[in-house]
Amino acid sequence: MDEDAVDVTETPDETTQWRRDASTSRTVRLLWTFGVGTFFAAIGTVVSWRLYRVAGEVGGGAVVIALIAALAATVLALAATDDTERHLERLTRPLPVDVPSGTKLDRAMDAAVGAVVMGAVIGALMAVGRYVSQNELLAVGAGPFTGLAALLIPIALFALVFASFLQSVGALDREDRTVYLYEPDQAIDLSVIEDVSIRPIGDSAVVTLSYAQPDGQYVQGPRRLVVPPAVARDIAAIVDSQR
Known part of the structure; x- marks a missing residue:
């Protein structure tokens, strides 16, 4: 740019x-994407973990993981395509929803991609923390990793405020x-x-x-x-x- x-x-x-x-400034766009994506990722992580726990009780944990992976792959594929709007309309045709266009679609895709990326980051931190805790690799357990994941929330809030300032x-x-x-x-x-x-x-x-x-x-x-x-x-x- x-x-x-x-x-x-x-x-x-x-x-x-x-x-x-966010449409003309790369800095504003990145800050906005990181901020909004982190909040959506945090919510998605909590919901996904609850679903995984519930499904795991009946042996369906792998199904939840597969659905999350498929959703993330779909978002990234839509973001990478040259005609996102047309592909999104094709995917949502059976659903009673209106597909956004123009700037609204751009911001929606930025938020979705940000959520996928930050969801992967938060998920990785939580997974590493769980592994460290279960194997007693650190005396403090999973604390540093879960703390870092939680710290992303105020950082995301600051990013949104800074994006607004710019x-x-x-x-x-x-x-x-x-x-x-x-x-x-x-x-x-x-x-x-x-x-x-x-x-x-x-x-x-x-x-x-x-x-x-x-x-x-x-x-x-x-x-x-x-x-x-x-x-x-x-x-x-x-x-x-x-x-």
């Missing part, structure tokens, strides 16, 4: 528009020296900015703004922006030209 081209649009009137979300929609008007932010709507007059610092994060850039204080008055406005790197460089260039 080209960090400076996918989500940045140049217009003839000296305006650069951008949108940073999302932004806006425009930079070079002629008016103004940054327009949407969701929520804000306008930042760059003429009152005296310094800019840029910190790259993945395929985004966090721009820290230092406002001038004319006559000692506090100027309201956001102190940090998340924008594409190309927009961050343009903002810094405009501020530098005012010195």
Whole structure:
């Protein structure tokens, strides 16, 4: 994904528009996929383990494992195909469900793939912990492995919060020296900015703004922006030209 081209649009009137979300930013997409996938994986692990225990009492544990493996393989196969929507419609044709399309389908597949991957990670940690505990390989038993699996939940929550922080929609008007932010709507007059610092994060850039204080008055406005790197460089260039 080209960090400076996918989500940045140049217009003839000296305006650069951008949108940073899971559809245009690899960093946001990975964080969102990890966060949502981990939560679904945790729920799926609990449900699968209960089903396995119940089925195991009647000798059907292998059937549950086979069904889980088949479901995971189906999700990965759908994610790998070039026409996910058509294949999904074929699979769900007997069911009374509507197949999502476009961005909704992309996010649904991201969540499903994330759940499969993180489910495998959580399952592996639990399996290793169980093996270590049964064979008394560690004095603390399965604690480190189950603890690490449980730690994935708060990490996933942080990933979702961080993904939300990295999302932004806006425009930079070079002629008016103004940054327009949407969701929520804000306008930042760059003429009152005296310094800019840029910190790259993945395929985004966090721009820290230092406002001038004319006559000692506090100027309201956001102190940090998340924008594409190309927009961050343009903002810094405009501020530098005012010195």
